[in-house]
Amino acid sequence: MNKKQLFEQIKFKKSFLCVGLDPVLENIPQHLLDYEDPIFEFNRQIIDATADLCVAYKPNTAFYESRGLKGWESLLKTWAHIPQNIFTIADAKRGDIGNTSAMYADAFFNEEKSGMSFDSITVAPYMGKDSVSPFLKYEDKWVILLAATSNEGHHDFQLLETPGGRLYEEVIRVSSEWADSERMMYVVGATRGSEFANIRRLAPDSFLLVPGVGAQGGSLADVCEFGLNDHCGLLVNSARGIIYAGKGEDFAEKAREEALKLQVEMEEILEKAELI
Numbered sequence: 001m002n003k004k005q006l007f008e009q010i011k012f013k014k015s016f017l018c019v020g021l022d023p024v025l026e027n028i029p030q031h032l033l034d035y036e037d038p039i040f041e042f043n044r045q046i047i048d049a050t051a052d053l054c055v056a057y058k059p060n061t062a063f064y065e066s067r068g069l070k071g072w073e074s075l076l077k078t079w080a081h082i083p084q085n086i087f088t089i090a091d092a093k094r095g096d097i098g099n100t101s102a103m104y105a106d107a108f109f110n111e112e113k114s115g116m117s118f119d120s121i122t123v124a125p126y127m128g129k130d131s132v133s134p135f136l137k138y139e140d141k142w143v144i145l146l147a148a149t150s151n152e153g154h155h156d157f158q159l160l161e162t163p164g165g166r167l168y169e170e171v172i173r174v175s176s177e178w179a180d181s182e183r184m185m186y187v188v189g190a191t192r193g194s195e196f197a198n199i200r201r202l203a204p205d206s207f208l209l210v211p212g213v214g215a216q217g218g219s220l221a222d223v224c225e226f227g228l229n230d231h232c233g234l235l236v237n238s239a240r241g242i243i244y245a246g247k248g249e250d251f252a253e254k255a256r257e258e259a260l261k262l263q264v265e266m267e268e269i270l271e272k273a274e275l276i
């Protein structure tokens with residue numbers, strides 16, 4: 001999916017919601033354990049209940065890799081179940097020397113080899129250009145580079161002063177020479193509200209993947225105040241806040257209710273910004 005198509009979907013659904021699919025076997029409703037693949041069944045019902053309210057799904061691969069072969073199978077089936085017109089993010093946070101990154105790119109982008117072809121992958125920028133460029137060889141795919149993350153530890157490196165500014169600012173500035181806003185997005189945590197104005201100065205046209213609303217306490221209003229651009233430019237993710245809204249047999253309905261609350265808020269924001 002390209003940038004124009006993504007914005008079309010945002011306008012059509014009046015939503016820039018990304019639902020995080022981060023299921024833990026111990027936390028899903030226990031009646032699902034009767035299914036052959038409880039994790040897939042959980043995701044399937046969440047997807048079916050929320051697909052008209054969101055424009056993206058983001059399975060974090062850790063939640064699948066941790067279950068070995070069974071987990072990869074659940075991930076594969078989940079990817080295959082997501083409707084074609086919804087943007088898919090493999091939240092795998094990869095990045096290594098070039099030939100290794102090329103294998104990671106195959107793992108998530110090359111359906112012939114791996115059985116999966118996500119629209120995008122999250123990548124760590126620490127190893128530099130040659131660790132990121134193999135992902136950009138797939139012409140219709142996106143790299144989502146970690147820039148200003150939502151976690152406490154972002155202080156350790158991202159805020160370090162360099163001759164070109166803070167380290168996360170350098171990540172955005174330098175990487176924007178590797179690919180333009182048609183191919184590269186940045187991760188900016190919702191908990192980094194005060195930094196959105198600065199980030200928009202550095203990346204005015206880029207889409208930002210914004211995790212951290214819901215369970216991590218980030219505010220959608222704060223994110224949008226400075227984060228919106230003329231094509232929305234935001235994909236706001238919530239995982240636990242949506243997928244664990246209910247614990248019983250009606251968990252998918254409860255998830256829909258939480259997703260709907262965010263979608264309604266997003267619709268108001270898009271209307272106010274005259275984007276729809």
Ligand SMILES: O=C(O)c1cc(=O)[nH]c(=O)n1[C@@H]1O[C@H](COP(=O)(O)O)[C@@H](O)[C@H]1O
Pocket residue numbers: 020022060091122148149150151187188189211212213214215216237238239240241
């Ligand atoms: O790359 C990410 O998606 C990510 C970056 C970041 O800075 N913070 C962050 O929480 N995430 C991911 O976003 C999701 C947040 O989940 P919830 O806190 O449950 O909504 C998890 O999959 C995290 O791994």
